[in-house]
Amino acid sequence: MNRFVLLFLLLSPLLSVAQQDAQAEDAFFIRKIYDEALTRSRCYDWLNFLARRIGGRLAGSPQSAAAVEYTRRVLDSLELDSVWLQPCMVPYWVRGEKEQVRIVNSRKMGTVELNALALGNSVGTGPLGITAEVVEVKNLNQVDSLGEALRGKIVFFNGPMDPTQLHTFSAYGKAAGQRVWGASRASRYGARGVIVRSLTTRLDDIPHTGSTVYEEGATPIPAFAISTLDAELLSRLLEEEPARVFMRNTSQNLGEVPSYNVIGEIRGSEHPEEIILVGGHLDSWDVGTGAHDDGAGCVHAMEILHLAKMMGYRPKRTIRCVLFMNEENGLRGARAYWKWSDDRGEYHMAAIESDRGGFTPRGFTVDGHEDVFNKKFRKAIEWLPFLEPYGLHFRKGGSGADISGLKSQKGLLFGFEPDSQRYFDYHHTPIDAADVVNKRELELGAAAIMSLVYLLDKYGL
């Protein structure tokens, strides 16, 4: 309690007795949140169910439907004011048979199988696969420079994530363009397919999938990720001799199918029209079991409602948990939610998304509409003395894909920000599984978000 005592000594001379009492109440309530989260939370069990029992939950898949049903039942069990499913149409992409990517007939190496995954949304190569010469580029601009020289070729995007960025998401943001837009760009010049270096700073044998997007009008060509070690190997080979690669996948887009966002809420007792949203996304990639991305975020959001009920907390404002569908390859659940909410004239006073994994909390990135951001952010900053003892900070920055469309409602948008060092070890891979989520770290995340929700609810914005 030494930090609290220090806090009061520092602040007390400036405050009235009533203000001092309120501060003490807040400090002790937040301590209580942490105690409860670290001893009686259920988020880790829920995560284990999502990851171990249900598994990878790509939108449209049977597993995604099972996840909708499971989380709805969990929310039902919490005795909330309402729980419902919100319909949306989602694309249903299937990976098909195990992918094959191999260097063929290299003078130096002979035939070398590469650790590969088709990128999400990728079209298939056809049953016979594709064999073509490989051309390495470091980024999208180099594609334009090479232009027609890429006709008939496989373009190999080998731009590494920058290891010197302290926030790994910054490095990811700078390198992800080649994965998202590489196929479309290469297709403009007649390339037959693309291979992308996996987005991680690690050197290992694990390929990382993730979505590729075909631009309107672009001829869709197959797209694969290979592991970073294989990217290094292929690049070294290309320094010595031309290389040909065989690639084969049978991925298919099966069109649109119905799915749902899962929503539960506790209605506010004084200002029910002011909504505080906590959310994550229920879908995940099909490889791995979506433990950090984004099982952790879903169980964080659910745990907020559980903690509130368990602690007998009656919010003044409405606390709504939203588990979004199809963040990974379409954002269709989020778009359905935004439209529905806007149509009803709702006001999200705040929205908090957890979609950066279940690691030890560091704080929140904060975003908002330019008309209101500075004023509201200044107000939020006043709460930092209650959060800093738990290692939590605010910094300006994007919040989360699923809540970004709520900016027009002019509330404040928060992205929960845990320690980011390990996230891209697991992101979109077969090893994003329950065993790499630490129970305490996950629980501390729920406590951090609940603490912010408490302050938002009590003081408003």
Add this chain to the structure above:
Amino acid sequence: MNRFVLLFLLLSPLLSVAQQDAQAEDAFFIRKIYDEALTRSRCYDWLNFLARRIGGRLAGSPQSAAAVEYTRRVLDSLELDSVWLQPCMVPYWVRGEKEQVRIVNSRKMGTVELNALALGNSVGTGPLGITAEVVEVKNLNQVDSLGEALRGKIVFFNGPMDPTQLHTFSAYGKAAGQRVWGASRASRYGARGVIVRSLTTRLDDIPHTGSTVYEEGATPIPAFAISTLDAELLSRLLEEEPARVFMRNTSQNLGEVPSYNVIGEIRGSEHPEEIILVGGHLDSWDVGTGAHDDGAGCVHAMEILHLAKMMGYRPKRTIRCVLFMNEENGLRGARAYWKWSDDRGEYHMAAIESDRGGFTPRGFTVDGHEDVFNKKFRKAIEWLPFLEPYGLHFRKGGSGADISGLKSQKGLLFGFEPDSQRYFDYHHTPIDAADVVNKRELELGAAAIMSLVYLLDKYGL
């Protein structure tokens, strides 16, 4: 660079041009340290050698000798001003055959094998083992209350680590007494042996060893740790019926054998008599391979010298890396070092120990002699603007066992403090191995320590 810019805008009006230049130089040098550590450090490779090739390095063991030889050679390869081995005598304890601890003839459960490890320094049970009734206590004081009722019994210390402590080391500190002193205390009243609940907040099947200490004059009795799940099981059984346990180990103390601290230094160009020590301990428990405890600390300390050399940094003060022997079960290396240093009239202006694992850095705990602490701590706090952009903070608290005896030299003592949430998942177990150390997190630790060393060297205390 936004944070740096902000920093300058805030501080600039108060400073002279020369001071502003110095600040810019410091900010950019520290950024350079991070760039180098995240791209060209060798600490992760060294850790892999220590953990995977050499393995568990208990003082006196062949592995500890191999670790002395390996690290000396690595330091030799760095072209330092001097590298040497400092002799010390250490106790040589051997675990012996695989331990057995089982509940026997329970009416409810029959025979149940428990996941157990002998505690370090424990005597053996003799070849036939011990079978006795179990009495559960929660702490050392309860032993005194029960007193003579413990004669002939096995005392089961089942005090859990408090999961609500945010700093897991605080919870460990409060619960570790039963492991260290439990055998001595129970022995006073004629107990035949002790079983201690493993020191972790996790509920799992992994037993955690660690040292037990026999007080002067106490009859040594065998001491074991059992996993937390087995502790819960045994405790539940004891609520229903008396339970008897069979325990057997063939551990032995083989007396004292010679060993070494491994030391390397770069001599200061202006104040060579002012020493900045960076250290970890080279020994580890025999189970597992001592990756976090304390391979990480050793390679951190070695990396400081490597970074300095690689960056062409010529320190004004002497930077000395000390890899201490026998921290785990005797502290004999540290004691030899303190005496040697005091006898030579040395002055450790600062000493930094890394012995809390290789996780993402949070800062440093700071300690020192009461005569000088406040003044020197105030000076160190002035450097925080350079460290906070990297998530580093100072807080008052113990530094590290190996450097604690240097307090009398009246420098400042720092304990490197990484995120502590996962440390006690692995501490003193078979799973403290290289695969649970993350390369980036380890490298960030080296960068954090080097940044502090740079400021200490440049500005003094």
